[in-house]
Amino acid sequence: MSARSEQPTDGPLPRDSRMDSATEAFVAHRNLLFTVAYEMLGSAADAEDVLQEAWLRWAGVDLGAVLDRRAYLIRITARQALKRLRTLGRRKESYVGPWLPEPLLTSPDVAEDVELADSVSMAMLLVLETLQPTERAVFVLREVFDLDYDEIAEAVDKTPAAVRQIAHRARAHVAARRPRGTASPAETRAALEAFQRAVETGDLQSLLDILAPDVVALSDGGGIRHALLRPVVGVGPVARLLAVGWWKRDAERSLQPVQINGGPGLLVRVDGEIDGVLAVRVENGYITGAYHVRNPEKLSRVERETAVSR
Template identity: 50%
Template sequence: MAEDDAFTEHRPLLFTIAYEMLGSAADAEDVLQESYLRWSAVDPATVEHPRAYLVRVVTRQALNHLRTVRARREEYVGSWLPEPIRTSPGVSEDAVLAESVSMAMMLVLETLSPAERAVFVLHDVFGYTHGEIAASIGKAEVTVRQIAHRARKHVHARRRRFEPDSGAAREVVERFLRAAATGEIQALMDLLAPDVVVIADGGGKATAVRRPVTGRDGVAKFVLGLARNGTMAARIEQAAYNGMPAARFLTGGALDWLVAFEIRDGRITGLYGMRNPDKLHRADAVHALDRGGHQPWKL
């Protein structure tokens, strides 16, 4: 059917929008399912630009979903991290896309209001105009401009510069893992930036430090402690998650936890560890992400 073809064609773009607005692959999939049901009830012949129409539907569904999950996240046990998504090498080739799905940026987006998040994502990441966004979220264009200014100021004050997944970044990760395994503290310290931070998400369902660990000394001691107690003794695979180099720790062939590395100027500035099993059981699937070439709504 034509509607199936259109939805399938634009699915990577729609998933990327929903994920960036929600920080959860599971929630993004729910939004896409709801959006597909709405799309399937529409006569395709009445829609001149299917992609624009679908983006608007997904945006509205994601906004509704985001408002319902915010209260749940406020009651979260320990530090909350976005659900990690395994990404293809091509993501790192688009600097805007790689930054927009990075753990650090997703955490900044989490501090925005739902409307601010939607406007920032659609305008600064996907390139839609204020007028187009206004038509999508049901607000006046002047209001959207004000929201965009407020959101951009907030994000730019808190964003962390990083290097996307690359051969050089993976080499840094490899050296880090080797230094941790062998207990070479000086080699470890040399790889850590002075302001490095560790954030771990266990969700109250797996052991994880509940508060961020900051600073080179604290992080080095924390990592070496994990190595000594055998936590890092699992089989390790390198991969890419959220456009960042990452390490997968497998025990008995099953993914036990994963760490995404934020790297700047050859040093590690952030380690984002996921142990919450609810956020790991889809971690093997590679997600196709797409910002798409901008096309006007014309609805």
């Protein structure tokens, strides 16, 4: 990976000054770098590990030879994330039941940035899971973070011409699978409120009214907690599942509206303890996707907000 001169220098900076400058740059871009790694991996824990690896490499860089610190940091983060992504693919092959991304509690301003919210949404991350690792890296770096083809080529060890072809193929793949409907903030709030009431009361008719005909429900227990072993599709099966399947238990439960991955969701507590997160996708006023994460290893980021940025 090359570094280019930002401006002439009289020689290397003293070590303390160089480390202060490196730390300042890394901290300034940390939320961005976390978002890059998270969108490539779908795992906050793995994204944090990638940031540690990226920092170790960044700390040894000659800063005086770096033209664009943001782009350079994104490249080294993406390179480390791509290595980890290939390893994760093998790990997911033995995962018990459906694999869902690690949910993030996000601030309301993330939802206001439509492009950012879409890029970190559970629905989009599931679409990205269907890409090959290099395709996913290229798509994220180009379509979400707007790196040029030369910079992406350095990150993924391909020629710029090859990256253009990969980007074209990845865009077509994602376009054929990404959700197409939209919802205004008011529609989203109304749908979530109606959905919450219906789930809390087990009102089958209300669920039938708020769910889209082709709604899909997925749940992830990771083999640790009870969860669906395959997707449930269609308004009738999903409504019955929500009315009597997930929620009927001899315990005190509560549902709290929250922002999950830039979209609407419910934080589920049983006997006061977090039991899971139910993120939903709202399109044209209806719930089209329900993503229930119960794997306790994936719930560490739902009690405090995680900052994401572009």
